[in-house]
Amino acid sequence: MPAKASSKEKVHDTGSADLIxxxxxxxxxxIYRYTxxxxxxxxGVYLYDFGGRKYLxxxxxxATMNVGHCHPSVVExxxxxxxxxxxxxxxxxxxxxxxxxxxALKATAPGDLKNGKGILMNSGSEAxxxxxxxxxxxxxxxxxxxxTDSFHGRTMGALSLTASSPIYRHRLPSLLTGVYHVPYPYCxxxxxxxxxxxxxxxxxxxxxxxxxxxxxxPQDLAGIIVEPIAGEGGYIVPPDGFxxxxxxxxxxxxxxxxxxxxxxxxxxxxKMFAVEHWDVVPDIIxxxxxxxxxxxxxxxxxxxxLVDAWPPAAHGTTFGGNPVACRAGLTxxxxxQEENLMDHxxxxxxxxxxxxxxxxxxxxxxxxxxxxxxxxxxxLINADGSPATEIIKAIIRxxxxxxxxxxxxxxxxxxxxxxxxxxxxxxxxxxDIILELLREHQW
Ligand SMILES: Cc1ncc(COP(=O)(O)O)c(C=O)c1O
Numbered sequence: 001m002p003a004k005a006s007s008k009e010k011v012h013d014t015g016s017a018d019l020i021x022x023x024x025x026x027x028x029x030x031i032y033r034y035t036x037x038x039x040x041x042x043x044g045v046y047l048y049d050f051g052g053r054k055y056l057x058x059x060x061x062x063a064t065m066n067v068g069h070c071h072p073s074v075v076e077x078x079x080x081x082x083x084x085x086x087x088x089x090x091x092x093x094x095x096x097x098x099x100x101x102x103x104a105l106k107a108t109a110p111g112d113l114k115n116g117k118g119i120l121m122n123s124g125s126e127a128x129x130x131x132x133x134x135x136x137x138x139x140x141x142x143x144x145x146x147x148t149d150s151f152h153g154r155t156m157g158a159l160s161l162t163a164s165s166p167i168y169r170h171r172l173p174s175l176l177t178g179v180y181h182v183p184y185p186y187c188x189x190x191x192x193x194x195x196x197x198x199x200x201x202x203x204x205x206x207x208x209x210x211x212x213x214x215x216x217x218p219q220d221l222a223g224i225i226v227e228p229i230a231g232e233g234g235y236i237v238p239p240d241g242f243x244x245x246x247x248x249x250x251x252x253x254x255x256x257x258x259x260x261x262x263x264x265x266x267x268x269x270x271k272m273f274a275v276e277h278w279d280v281v282p283d284i285i286x287x288x289x290x291x292x293x294x295x296x297x298x299x300x301x302x303x304x305x306l307v308d309a310w311p312p313a314a315h316g317t318t319f320g321g322n323p324v325a326c327r328a329g330l331t332x333x334x335x336x337q338e339e340n341l342m343d344h345x346x347x348x349x350x351x352x353x354x355x356x357x358x359x360x361x362x363x364x365x366x367x368x369x370x371x372x373x374x375x376x377x378x379x380l381i382n383a384d385g386s387p388a389t390e391i392i393k394a395i396i397r398x399x400x401x402x403x404x405x406x407x408x409x410x411x412x413x414x415x416x417x418x419x420x421x422x423x424x425x426x427x428x429x430x431x432d433i434i435l436e437l438l439r440e441h442q443w
Pocket of ligand 1: 062123124125126128152153154227231232261262264288
């Protein structure tokens, strides 16, 4: 279990200290905390602790609060719906916000998914579980191909696909059978040691082909599940052509392409869905996080013939598509579209990347800068090029005292995923503080 820093190191006020003490007595230690900041309230891109201290939020509830904290329209939609119907259960009757949500998703979806159908549930893990259950059912095939460096959730089915850290799987050997992993195309640390994506000729796709020639009989392959940008694994952007190559491989073998857009979806990368950066249309998209506008909501949207082949009652959930969560999500989605937050995410995200690139000469600890839209990673390295795991821990620990909430992804990357409403000025303010701290830790 990761060690917790002492409250003395990280706590900034007594209200927070008391809460942390009570938390430690009542909450399972397995709920790991990157920081010891307590959240009393949030507004826009800022969080406030119990001492009234203000933090610029570069995490957004883990890529979730796309329109910022407590957006007045989201709050209003939640209160309005709470006064009408809080829960009805999708198995019992019909609910308008449920249908509105899926219609809105269809309208924004790429390609054939515009005519697709979906199911709503409560979380990303559940969305992934649903995606692979559907793929296995409709293909009547058992095997799923997934990638290392990928995170798909912690429930047993989703965990069988997750391969971003051994901690999640330790002492849990009885995961789903029929799952096979191949390396994610992490170009900065290419698993095949190629110099550059410009010259490798997408050799990473050969690893998928090789798996189908050696351990995964193609006629048994239900689907390939992939994060269009690996999230927890380090905001790793695959080379151009990779996702398109997976689409072709699936088509060639009658398998389904399942895009896990739980972290990348709903505008985070500057497109509604990250697959659109490469013009790829998956058979199934899994989503959650930003979908519920801050309330728990997950979904799959899939091609119509697939969903229609799943018989009534084969799948479902009590709370999935909860009307309050749907109203919050619909409002958040409308704001993302009406306020052009996707174009804004690209502009501000590119600006973040440029700022770190400018600093790279002065700070050789900055090994790689990557991402799309407001999903940006700055990978920190040691002098020998290895991941700077100790430095990143220190930075995440220390930056709270400087008024920033920040986490990491992968072994040693700063993870920058602020609300999409963040302004360039607010970004500059945050980046300056991060760079100041990097200077203190430069080897
Ligand atoms: C890509 C991806 N898939 C699935 C999940 C699991 O989502 P949840 O934590 O809502 O179960 C996550 C969570 O971080 C994720 O990033």
